[in-house]
Amino acid sequence: MAVYTEITDDDLAGFLAGYDLGRALSCKGIAEGVENSNYLLRTERGTFILTLYEKRTREEDLPFFLGLMQHLAARGITCPQPVKARDGGALGRIAGRPATIVTFLDGVWVKRPGVSHCRQVGEALAALHDAGADFAIPRANALTVGDWRPLFELSKPRADEVLPGLAAEIEAELDHLEAHWPRDLPRGVIHADLFCDNVFFLGGQLSGLIDFYFACNDFLAYDLAICLNAWCFEPDHAFNATKGRAMLSGYLAKRPLSEAETAALPLLARGSAMRFLLTRLYDWLTTPEGALVKKKDPLEYLRKLRFHRGVASIAAYGLPPEDYAI
Ligand SMILES: Nc1ncnc2c1ncn2[C@@H]1O[C@H](COP(=O)(O)OP(=O)(O)O)[C@@H](O)[C@H]1O
Numbered sequence: 296m297a298v299y300t301e302i303t304d305d306d307l308a309g310f311l312a313g314y315d316l317g318r319a320l321s322c323k324g325i326a327e328g329v330e331n332s333n334y335l336l337r338t339e340r341g342t343f344i345l346t347l348y349e350k351r352t353r354e355e356d357l358p359f360f361l362g363l364m365q366h367l368a369a370r371g372i373t374c375p376q377p378v379k380a381r382d383g384g385a386l387g388r389i390a391g392r393p394a395t396i397v398t399f400l401d402g403v404w405v406k407r408p409g410v411s412h413c414r415q416v417g418e419a420l421a422a423l424h425d426a427g428a429d430f431a432i433p434r435a436n437a438l439t440v441g442d443w444r445p446l447f448e449l450s451k452p453r454a455d456e457v458l459p460g461l462a463a464e465i466e467a468e469l470d471h472l473e474a475h476w477p478r479d480l481p482r483g484v485i486h487a488d489l490f491c492d493n494v495f496f497l498g499g500q501l502s503g504l505i506d507f508y509f510a511c512n513d514f515l516a517y518d519l520a521i522c523l524n525a526w527c528f529e530p531d532h533a534f535n536a537t538k539g540r541a542m543l544s545g546y547l548a549k550r551p552l553s554e555a556e557t558a559a560l561p562l563l564a565r566g567s568a569m570r571f572l573l574t575r576l577y578d579w580l581t582t583p584e585g586a587l588v589k590k591k592d593p594l595e596y597l598r599k600l601r602f603h604r605g606v607a608s609i610a611a612y613g614l615p616p617e618d619y620a621i
């Protein structure tokens with residue numbers, strides 16, 4: 296359960312006094328997510344999500360995240376919308392933390408995605424990339440290749456407690472990624488965390504996207520690599536090429552990949568696996584016992600990384616060359 300900051304009834308009443316949402320009827324911590332504290336808030340005016348920003352979400356980035364959600368919605372992407380307070384702002388403070396209220400999105404996330412889910416995620420990702428193209432506020436990715444080694448240094452002394460030899464394997468992989476990371480692929484606004492728990496479905500149809508708090512400007516194909524990792528591996532850790540093909544086809548139907556993007560995809564997938572391995576490893580080693588959050592397994596991403604290390608081309612993800620030639 297991701298609740299890092301508890302709020303009192305008085306905190307909530309004081310916060311809501313700035314809004315036209317009536318009184319709180321209930322406010323319950325949400326048992327999902329790992330980054331921020333989220334509450335399901337019911338007021339006299341409806342149901343909302345109250346988010347208190349924690350950990351990796353920097354306050355100075357909030358105008359980017361909130362503005363992006365508004366920008367994307369205006370271009371047809373279904374995502375939560377910040378609720379404005381009476382003073383016109385959407386960002387406030389509660390219990391000492393920066394906080395916003397956003398609209399509640401109907402739908403459920405799928406724990407065992409199928410081929411159709413993967414295709415729809417590919418389509419939605421391409422639509423997001425298209426919709427984000429003219430978003431004016433820039434935000435550099437704070438978790439890209441140059442940030443991985445400093446992040447790793449924080450976990451390195453204890454990494455082998457998680458798996459003997461892990462520190463050396465990560466170091467060697469970082470050497471490779473730093474030496475080969477692409478410099479010049481098409482860039483734009485990426486979601487950067489479009490995992491299964493951030494995509495809602497209703498009746499089998501994708502109904503909305505949430506959790507834009509890692510969104511940034513980076514390689515568009517890197518976002519696709521993140522999604523391949525998050526959606527197309529089976530619980531036994533095998534990559535499912537049918538799902539990979541569905542996701543890539545869904546994406547390609549809306550946005551073609553360049554030759555350079557296609558060639559870079561295995562490396563981007565390795566990098567994406569490294570990024571989530573490192574944040575999970577850090578959280579694994581530092582989250583206090585008894586914290587109200589379910590820690591995520593770093594080694595899941597080590598296995599994914601090892602798979603991509605053996606991948607020579609995008610064909611291994613289920614797409615034969617004749618399907619993506621442009
Ligand atoms: N706008 C929303 N509408 C409905 N449910 C939401 C919304 N935002 C968050 N949630 C719920 O809260 C959970 C955690 O939210 P998320 O943004 O993923 O947290 P974190 O910032 O910690 O990653 C989600 O899995 C979902 O169940």
Ligand SMILES: N[C@@H](CCOP(=O)(O)O)C(=O)O
Nearest residue numbers: 328329330488490506571591
């Ligand atoms: N997706 C990340 C963790 C952060 O995302 P959340 O949406 O689950 O809070 C991971 O799986 O490591």
